[in-house]
Amino acid sequence: MSKYLPLSERLARETGDQWRPTLAEIEAVLGFPLPKAAQQAAWWGGASDKPHHRAWLDHGWRARDLDRAAGTVTFHRDPTAGQPPPPAEAPPVIEAHRGVGGMALIGAGVAVIAGVGLLAARLMKGRKA
Template sequence: MNKYLPLSERLAREAGDQWRPTLAEIEDVLGFPLPKAAQQAAWWGGASDKPHHRAWLDHGWRAGDLDRAEGTVTFHRDATAGLPKVVEAPPVIEAHRGVGGLALVGAGVAVIAGVGLLAARLTKGRKA
């Protein structure tokens, strides 16, 4: 069982688009103290398969805006949650000019050969 499940359940019940609990409130929800790393913004940010990230990501939330002075974290409902992921096209690799010229020559040769074969078949059909 994921120990961050109570946080997942709490976020699933949240009606608003934002929730700004104190770290103490989060600990109350979880029933155990947060690790010391939770005092750093990096622990809250990102999108990974770490159990604490899955607690909010799986319910369409993202965490951020750690306010160390106030001891709060702001969770925002992710407007893109549930939308299909955009796959970026691979970068276009520009061919060297010489390679492009060779490709054109090769294409021309293929067309000429094809026309020659077609002519040979047509001529053969007439003689028979």
């Protein structure tokens, strides 16, 4: 269970499309101080895999508009929050060329080893004569 669950529960009860608490109000909801990183906008946005981001994204909110001077952050209701981004289109794969680079490297390596082996055999033969 995330330590940000109280914030998540608070946002789940919110009926409006916007909530603009002070950072102190958020700390009161959480029951602990926010980390120093919360003074930066990047802490409120970014990767959705962070536990604090899940607190609002899971309930359809996005955190925006960090106002450091006023000590507030604004949460906006967003129906797409928490949903994974659409898959990126993968470049087409040309079946005939798949794996050719690796095979070429292996072939080249075998050829080098065989060549070195033949060269060593000839040098050894020359020493015996």
